[in-house]
Amino acid sequence: MARVCVAGAGVIGSLFAAHLARVAEVSALVRREEHAEALRTRGLRVSGRADFTAQLAAATSPDDLETPELVILACKGTDLEAVAARLAGHWPEATVMTVQNGIGADEVVAGHGDWRILAAVTFMSGTRHEDTHVQYVLDTATWIGPARGTTYADALSVAELIVSSGLKAEAFADLRPAQWSKLIFNATVNTVAALTGLPHDPHFAALDRPDDLGHLVRGLMDEGKAVAAAVGVELGEDPWEMNVLATERGSAHYPSMLEDVEARRRTEIDMITGALVREAQRVGVPVPLHETMERLIKAKEDSWS
Amino acid sequence: MARVCVAGAGVIGSLFAAHLARVAEVSALVRREEHAEALRTRGLRVSGRADFTAQLAAATSPDDLETPELVILACKGTDLEAVAARLAGHWPEATVMTVQNGIGADEVVAGHGDWRILAAVTFMSGTRHEDTHVQYVLDTATWIGPARGTTYADALSVAELIVSSGLKAEAFADLRPAQWSKLIFNATVNTVAALTGLPHDPHFAALDRPDDLGHLVRGLMDEGKAVAAAVGVELGEDPWEMNVLATERGSAHYPSMLEDVEARRRTEIDMITGALVREAQRVGVPVPLHETMERLIKAKEDSWS
Numbered sequence: 001m002a003r004v005c006v007a008g009a010g011v012i013g014s015l016f017a018a019h020l021a022r023v024a025e026v027s028a029l030v031r032r033e034e035h036a037e038a039l040r041t042r043g044l045r046v047s048g049r050a051d052f053t054a055q056l057a058a059a060t061s062p063d064d065l066e067t068p069e070l071v072i073l074a075c076k077g078t079d080l081e082a083v084a085a086r087l088a089g090h091w092p093e094a095t096v097m098t099v100q101n102g103i104g105a106d107e108v109v110a111g112h113g114d115w116r117i118l119a120a121v122t123f124m125s126g127t128r129h130e131d132t133h134v135q136y137v138l139d140t141a142t143w144i145g146p147a148r149g150t151t152y153a154d155a156l157s158v159a160e161l162i163v164s165s166g167l168k169a170e171a172f173a174d175l176r177p178a179q180w181s182k183l184i185f186n187a188t189v190n191t192v193a194a195l196t197g198l199p200h201d202p203h204f205a206a207l208d209r210p211d212d213l214g215h216l217v218r219g220l221m222d223e224g225k226a227v228a229a230a231v232g233v234e235l236g237e238d239p240w241e242m243n244v245l246a247t248e249r250g251s252a253h254y255p256s257m258l259e260d261v262e263a264r265r266r267t268e269i270d271m272i273t274g275a276l277v278r279e280a281q282r283v284g285v286p287v288p289l290h291e292t293m294e295r296l297i298k299a300k301e302d303s304w305s
Numbered sequence: 306m307a308r309v310c311v312a313g314a315g316v317i318g319s320l321f322a323a324h325l326a327r328v329a330e331v332s333a334l335v336r337r338e339e340h341a342e343a344l345r346t347r348g349l350r351v352s353g354r355a356d357f358t359a360q361l362a363a364a365t366s367p368d369d370l371e372t373p374e375l376v377i378l379a380c381k382g383t384d385l386e387a388v389a390a391r392l393a394g395h396w397p398e399a400t401v402m403t404v405q406n407g408i409g410a411d412e413v414v415a416g417h418g419d420w421r422i423l424a425a426v427t428f429m430s431g432t433r434h435e436d437t438h439v440q441y442v443l444d445t446a447t448w449i450g451p452a453r454g455t456t457y458a459d460a461l462s463v464a465e466l467i468v469s470s471g472l473k474a475e476a477f478a479d480l481r482p483a484q485w486s487k488l489i490f491n492a493t494v495n496t497v498a499a500l501t502g503l504p505h506d507p508h509f510a511a512l513d514r515p516d517d518l519g520h521l522v523r524g525l526m527d528e529g530k531a532v533a534a535a536v537g538v539e540l541g542e543d544p545w546e547m548n549v550l551a552t553e554r555g556s557a558h559y560p561s562m563l564e565d566v567e568a569r570r571r572t573e574i575d576m577i578t579g580a581l582v583r584e585a586q587r588v589g590v591p592v593p594l595h596e597t598m599e600r601l602i603k604a605k606e607d608s609w610s
Binding site for chain 2 (some may be wrong): 180192197198203210211212213215216219277278289291292294295298299300303304
């Protein structure tokens with residue numbers, strides 16, 4: 001039986017940990033001792049698209065956990081540096097999988113150890129009701145690809161493990177087309193939502209009047225596509241089509257950066273828009289609209305301190 | 306003795322009405338009967354840079370007020386259409402002076418009557434504590450110029466009247482250089498403040514890091530200057546220098562659009578950024594950053610309904 005450690009038990013981490021605990025030995029590495037204690041004694045309940053309670057190990061230090069073969073880094077991008085630092089010196093044989101938004105997570109992780117690294121983007125979503133209860137909302141897939149020292153076969157075997165646990169997953173020989181589609185989509189939808197207070201609703205696709213929001217959304221996505229083309233990535237899905245489809249679906253998604261802004265938490269701007277802007281500078285593509293969004297979000301973060 | 310009607314008794318209207326009541330017969334045209342009643346019975350108190358209580362007439366309909374020679378339209382830009390409509394058919398011999406932010410106020414007023422029109426921009430500021438009490442904070446000047454059917458001499462005589470009342474005022478043969486400097490300044494500082502939550506503080510002049518806010522502020526001002534140049538207006542003050550000076554002064558000004566957004570009120574975006582974008586389109590100058598700010602603010606307004 002495989003041994004998996006899930007580092008970070010927010011929505012995504014909890015969904016992975018609970019499902020995988022049905023087919024593997026799972027441990028959760030969390031920040032608060034109270035959280036670890038609750039998971040150890042009460043287990044982790046999933047509601048929504050599935051309904052069960054999983055038993056798992058949990059601790060606040062890697063020293064108190066068994067050595068895993070696979071570590072899923074499921075924390076937010078803003079916590080990645082700190083979580084990777086806590087793993088430094090541990091479990092050198094393990095494969096580490098990142099699931100953060102944006103690009104560049106593997107680089108952050110590689111700064112703290114020589115692990116073999118898989119990269120993933122996830123489209124599943126949920127709502128965390130308490131430390132020991134997560135609701136499984138959108139059962140869309142997690143896409144996995146090789147990043148450092150890993151191969152398509154490694155991605156395939158992790159995808160199979162995840163699928164056997166009841167979640168959706170798919171392996172790719174090259175994750176970048178999917179990663180970049182999601183990066184452009186996120187850099188646009190998250191920042192626009194965070195600045196306007198609108199969930200991802202039909203405003204984002206409106207093009208009727210010159211001052212309609214869809215023009216800005218399309219402009220941001222066009223800049224992103226130009227960067228991807230210059231970097232040499234052929235996009236998986238077209239971000240504008242993803243946007244139109246998502247806003248036509250009816251239930252308006254609440255982007256995580258909007259939640260962060262409303263809770264006055266630091267956002268993932270550095271790993272999403274920041275990463276896109278840095279790539280744009282590297283390949284010499286102008287991105288004035290993304291620079292504008294980055295400066296506005298960073299200034300908004302500054303307004304809280 | 307001159308007869309002046311001040312339409313709209315917010316901060317600016319109250320400051321004009323109270324001061325002018327010391328040298329002229331002043332009436333206030335307000336929206337709420339309770340407000341008119343309070344002004345009639347208790348007068349209008351000024352604190353801060355001056356300290357006195359003025360007696361004045363007040364009503365909710367022009368029919369209940371004596372015919373004035375000068376009407377100061379001191380309402381917000383968002384109320385201008387409604388206030389001008391209520392004056393339609395009244396006081397055809399009066400000179401009407403607009404004090405709204407942005408440009409185009411004279412056009413709105415001219416749509417409701419054949420009055421002679423003066424345009425003004427004001428830099429004074431205050432805090433309204435109650436219907437009958439306004440605090441005079443910044444004693445900067447009001448600048449006045451001819452707009453429709455008026456001359457420099459008309460502007461001069463109104464400026465003299467205002468100066469004799471204890472406020473600062475100056476007449477200009479052509480107000481557009483001042484109006485455009487303030488338009489560009491406001492279109493930038495108001496929208497950036499409203500989207501970030503920051504008052505007009507040193508962030509607005511910061512240029513150290515590429516993601517610093519000053520780059521966006523300067524980019525917005527450069528777009529505005531290009532429009533002014535294409536329109537044929539030579540700017541009075543350089544908006545970027547106004548910005549740097551204002552943020553160095555220490556006490557961070559709280560722009561009105563930020564107040565509007567925090568109170569979830571409709572903003573003056575149409576008369577400020579909207580006016581600038583319309584002029585830019587007319588003269589064929591691209592303003593992608595101002596279009597971005599306009600779309601974000603309008604979407605933010607939509608998020609409240």
